[in-house]
Amino acid sequence: LFPDRSCNSPQWELINGKGDREKVISLLKEIAEENALVLPHPKPFVYLVGFGDSSIDFELAIWFDKPFIRKQVISELNRSIWQRFKEFNIEIPFPQRDLHLRTQDLPLSFKQE
Secondary structure, eight states: OOTTSEEEOOEEEEEOTTSOHHHHHHHHHHHHHHOTTSOSSSOOEEEEEEEOSSOEEEEEEEEESOGGGHHHHHHHHHHHHHHHHHHTTOOOOOOOOOOOOOOOOOOOOOOOO
16 A cells, blocks of 8 residues: 555553543544654554453554664654553553452361371
8 A cells, every 4th residue: 555654553452441542542643643753644543453351452553664663663652652641640551360269168187107
């Protein structure tokens, strides 16, 4: 489609179920559009791609013209996302596990030798 451009669609697990999805989509687009390395055309686009164990997962489609700057672009976007989400009190979920311990009244027997 755009042979002279490289597309990158990093995926983020961005918000817990309590987050404002529309605000997240709008912030991700803004962050991408403000980044000087992201091409303005085609415009960045955000997909809601799934539901994780403790998250709603988004994919940000962006375009840039130099494949070797991929890590730099992702790093800049990640730092901007983290900062902007903190400003708007949007939680980035981290895996949490509950440990359930069960006890049973079992007779203990010890063998003496």
